[in-house]
Amino acid sequence: MLWIKTLHILFVTSWFAGLFYLPRIYVNLAQVHDASTKTCLIGMARRLYRFMLPLAILALIFGLWLFLGYGIGMGSGWMHAKLTAVILLIIYHLACGRMLKKFEHDTNTHSHRFYRWFNEIPVILLLIVIALVVAKPF
Template identity: 35%
Template sequence: MSALIPYYDWLKAGHVIFVIFWMAGMFMLPRYLAYHCETAIGSAESEAWKAREKRLLRIIVNPAMILTWVFGLTLAATGDWFAQPWLHAKLTLVLLLSGFHGFLAGQVRKFGRDQGLRNGRTWRLLNEIPSFATIAIVILVVIKPF
């Protein structure tokens, strides 16, 4: 990937832009689901939340996750970072975050059928997962403590 070295900073800019879109969606989706499960099944409000959840997932969260991975892996290859322990730790956390993303996508499908985890308090607690992941991931990549 040495051909991409002159574009390293542009790749990093692209990576951070899609990280922001992805994380914005990861903060919004559990909150949407918290509001959604407090509405009556079959109500107009509940149907409106279903449409919002599907749109957010399809237009922002899914494409942003894919592009974050594409730019991130390209950066790792271009910068020859793959042997670094901080990257291994970061990748572990990002894989867990991607798993949480998959869980949210599954819940959006279930909420579409009026099923799923219908507890607002639990969704507000789950909302903290992306916050803690972001703090740890940014410290790992900026400080590179090991």
């Protein structure tokens, strides 16, 4: 089971790298007016998003494996809260995909300030998840 935990941590960390970086690309996209730079940034965002999806799936698969294998936190409040945060991260990931489509179709209506704030959401959710897993407060 320690190998499963190792792989879960690896894929969660890799997925989060994308969740931190993709909205940063959106900040730049919301500020740029040059067509060639926009094309380059959209290409970067598209490739990153495509790479993030299998990482997210693998993180979820190994997390589920741990949950079922260890029975960690079944019936515990902290696990329910953690799973809620994971669902919010999945929604955030999907929202990033929708935003990418808007940039691809040149229909983005948000400013770079919006994306700067949007970029903080996974940091807060990661802090919550880590605190819940380590402290198991309830």
